[in-house]
Amino acid sequence: xxxxxxxxxxxxxxxxxxxxxxxxxxxxxxxxxxxxxxxxxxxxxxxxxxxxxxxxxxxxxxxxxxxxxxxxxxxxxxxxxxxxxxxxxxxxxxxxxxxxxxxxxxxxxxx
Numbered sequence: 001x002x003x004x005x006x007x008x009x010x011x012x013x014x015x016x017x018x019x020x021x022x023x024x025x026x027x028x029x030x031x032x033x034x035x036x037x038x039x040x041x042x043x044x045x046x047x048x049x050x051x052x053x054x055x056x057x058x059x060x061x062x063x064x065x066x067x068x069x070x071x072x073x074x075x076x077x078x079x080x081x082x083x084x085x086x087x088x089x090x091x092x093x094x095x096x097x098x099x100x101x102x103x104x105x106x107x108x109x110x111x
Contacts, residue, residue: 068099 006012076092083091 065100065103069096072096
């Protein structure tokens with residue numbers, strides 16, 4: 001950063017023009033950086049719908065949902081014993097969410 005002494009009105013005008021030019025350069029640099037970041041993070045936008053499966057569950061019947069979740073885990077361990085690690089990770093999550101959504105659609109007895 002350069003500090004200049006301003007002795008006259010012309011110096012003030014020159015300094016103001018210089019500072020405005022620097023601001024314009026920095027704004028352009030920031031726009032380019034943001035554009036680069038958007039390009040780099042674009043693949044993550046395709047993952048967001050998948051990550052929405054991990055949102056917290058507002059279950060009407062948490063006990064039944066938790067029991068169903070444990071049942072899905074048990075069945076997944078039993079039937080996916082020789083499957084790959086991605087399958088072992090993805091299938092239980094999908095089935096847990098499906099079971100949770102189905103259980104939330106059932107009417108609650110006694111209400």
